[in-house]
Amino acid sequence: MFEFNRNTLILAALILLMVLIIGFVYFSDFNLPFGSWLSDLAYNLITPILNIIHHLVENITGFFNTLFSIDDITREIEKLRQENSVLKRQILFLENINRENKRLRELLEFKEKVEYQMVGAEVIANSPSIWEKVITINRGRSDGLKERMPVITYQGYLIGRIEELGSSSAQVRLITDQNFVVGGIIARTEAREIGLVRGSGRDDQPNIMDNIAWDADIQPGDIVLTSGLSNNFPSGLKIGKIAEVEVDNYGLSQKAKVNLFINNITLEEVMVIKKFDVETNSNFDEEENDEKINSNGESEENDSNPESTNN
Amino acid sequence: MKKYLFNISILILLLICQLSIAVIFPSLKLIPDFILIFIVIRAIIFGAKDAMIYGAIGGLLQDVFLVSFIGLFTPVKIAVAFLAALLSGRFFPENLLIPPLGVFMATVVHELLYLLLKENYLFSADYLVLIKEIILPLAALNALITFFVYLIYFLWGRWDLSGQA
Numbered sequence: 001m002f003e004f005n006r007n008t009l010i011l012a013a014l015i016l017l018m019v020l021i022i023g024f025v026y027f028s029d030f031n032l033p034f035g036s037w038l039s040d041l042a043y044n045l046i047t048p049i050l051n052i053i054h055h056l057v058e059n060i061t062g063f064f065n066t067l068f069s070i071d072d073i074t075r076e077i078e079k080l081r082q083e084n085s086v087l088k089r090q091i092l093f094l095e096n097i098n099r100e101n102k103r104l105r106e107l108l109e110f111k112e113k114v115e116y117q118m119v120g121a122e123v124i125a126n127s128p129s130i131w132e133k134v135i136t137i138n139r140g141r142s143d144g145l146k147e148r149m150p151v152i153t154y155q156g157y158l159i160g161r162i163e164e165l166g167s168s169s170a171q172v173r174l175i176t177d178q179n180f181v182v183g184g185i186i187a188r189t190e191a192r193e194i195g196l197v198r199g200s201g202r203d204d205q206p207n208i209m210d211n212i213a214w215d216a217d218i219q220p221g222d223i224v225l226t227s228g229l230s231n232n233f234p235s236g237l238k239i240g241k242i243a244e245v246e247v248d249n250y251g252l253s254q255k256a257k258v259n260l261f262i263n264n265i266t267l268e269e270v271m272v273i274k275k276f277d278v279e280t281n282s283n284f285d286e287e288e289n290d291e292k293i294n295s296n297g298e299s300e301e302n303d304s305n306p307e308s309t310n311n
Numbered sequence: 312m313k314k315y316l317f318n319i320s321i322l323i324l325l326l327i328c329q330l331s332i333a334v335i336f337p338s339l340k341l342i343p344d345f346i347l348i349f350i351v352i353r354a355i356i357f358g359a360k361d362a363m364i365y366g367a368i369g370g371l372l373q374d375v376f377l378v379s380f381i382g383l384f385t386p387v388k389i390a391v392a393f394l395a396a397l398l399s400g401r402f403f404p405e406n407l408l409i410p411p412l413g414v415f416m417a418t419v420v421h422e423l424l425y426l427l428l429k430e431n432y433l434f435s436a437d438y439l440v441l442i443k444e445i446i447l448p449l450a451a452l453n454a455l456i457t458f459f460v461y462l463i464y465f466l467w468g469r470w471d472l473s474g475q476a
Contacts, residue, residue, distance in 0.1 A: 050330060124334065125376070128373045129373065178431045202445075
């Protein structure tokens, strides 16, 4: 039976003191050297286990998927072969356009956008809390990752940014997290409105794009891309689609609900953008395993905005 | 010492389960808090001191995967362990519904304390909606898991006693 006696009071006082110390350390961002060493140790010890579990689960599910869906796989291969031949034809066509684009850029003395330097990673863990939208990936400091690097899907959708780093793993704060803010721009030729896209803190709710000019021409269905106005994210990464626009700040501005593209996909493999500087003559070291995409292609697609025209 | 190492290993295992479950089952909307369940069951069975120690360790482990060292989970889990220990010794072990009820209440208190201490949620969150759509379903899920865990623990205890006899 619980009784309030002298020992209980001492225990309560000790708890209060402990909570106050912990609260002080948390709210004052006081950095305990031993603490960070200890947390690094725990993090670096646990993440390899998560990696092993991830690979184990992947192998088991892969084995059973292959076993029970051979017919589907054969059909998929056939379909992919057809798609491949269509895409090869499109590449030839786009190469011509690219050459023409380059020539025109040179004529107009436009700054040429450099290629992204990227590294692929797998998601090995999710957030330990329902309120924090964080994932852990199996690439870290040893792979050349740094804090605040943008993370995208293979389709080019913005996922988030790197928050904490371990030796061979990293935590990515997702775009759905309440602490996440990124500059967004509407991808329509006649309406290049900007605003701030904020995380809703929930996977089943749209993000909010606010600080939009009161007279901005924004319509449901418009695609939102990263504006690239800050140095943290490159421009042209796809964020989501406008679902609803409403008046904000008593008519002084507008805000919009943005349905994120990443809500429709399962995050299993991601890409970390290691470098995205907008310079003409920047020369970065090419690494063998790094994959690259040409941001010229991205911006072309953004300007023409095929998604908007489809809607 | 052996006991502490064993229980810390269990906490690490539970954390790994908590981190991996959404990767293995991506369609899951709610992630059960296995560490909280463990701490509350320990608080009910073994009392405040024991549960608070593991509350601190479990909270620290959880915080490592969110912030650099000490985060909100450490104080919140210690406080919840202390509150859950108020139930300790107040019911017969045969009463299988008390631990799930304790975990249900502890989950509600845990999540609300976390939200109140989290500055970006404190003033902007719609608490009624969050309670209805997230906290209560999560508390129910945790309580359901606790029921089966406590049932296994209880039956195992009975079997162990009868085996000794």
